Amino acid sequence: MTHGAIVWNELATNDVEAVTGFYGDLLGWKAKSQPMPGGGTYWVWQHADADPDADPSKVGLGGAFQMEGPQFEGLRAHWGVYMTVDDCDAACEKVGALGGKVVQPPFDVPGVGRIAMVADPAGAVFGIMTPETGD
Known part of the structure; x- marks a missing residue:
C-alpha cells in the first residue's frame, strides 16, 4: 500500500x-x-x-x-474516488486541521479495510481508506 x-x-x-x-x-x-x-x-x-x-x-x-x-x-x-492512508482515524483528525470536513466518520468493511468519507476545503468529497491487508 x-x-x-x-x-x-x-x-x-x-x-x-x-x-x-x-x-x-x-x-x-x-x-x-x-x-x-x-x-x-x-x-x-x-x-x-x-x-x-x-x-x-x-x-x-x-x-x-x-x-x-x-x-x-x-x-x-x-462517481467517487478512494485514496489510501496509513491510518484512517489519524487522517480524519488531520482533515479538520487542514480546513476540510469529515463527512462520514471511519467505519470498518470486513475484508476491505477502514474507510471514511471526507471533504476538502472547497467541498469536494472523496474517500480515504486503510486497507485491511495492506495491499
Missing part, C-alpha cells in the same frame, strides 16, 4: 441495471455481483476478459451500488 494512492473508484447510482449495460457496451466492462455486509448487492467492475473465478478485489476496476435509504435523498448518481 502506498500512502496517497488512488485505489478504488465507485459509482453510486439509482439504476444499477442501466449503468451496468451502459459501461459494458461502452467500455467492455462486466459487473460481478456480491452481497454487501448488512444487506444489498455490490457490483465489482471488471474487464470483460477477467478470470470469472478470480477474487474481485484483485481484478476489480471499481464498484457500483444502488443508492437506497434516507442518506441518499436529493443526491444524483455520481
Whole structure:
C-alpha cells in the first residue's frame, strides 16, 4: 500500500441495471455481483476478459451500488474516488486541521479495510481508506 494512492473508484447510482449495460457496451466492462455486509448487492467492475473465478478485489476496476435509504435523498448518481492512508482515524483528525470536513466518520468493511468519507476545503468529497491487508 502506498500512502496517497488512488485505489478504488465507485459509482453510486439509482439504476444499477442501466449503468451496468451502459459501461459494458461502452467500455467492455462486466459487473460481478456480491452481497454487501448488512444487506444489498455490490457490483465489482471488471474487464470483460477477467478470470470469472478470480477474487474481485484483485481484478476489480471499481464498484457500483444502488443508492437506497434516507442518506441518499436529493443526491444524483455520481462517481467517487478512494485514496489510501496509513491510518484512517489519524487522517480524519488531520482533515479538520487542514480546513476540510469529515463527512462520514471511519467505519470498518470486513475484508476491505477502514474507510471514511471526507471533504476538502472547497467541498469536494472523496474517500480515504486503510486497507485491511495492506495491499
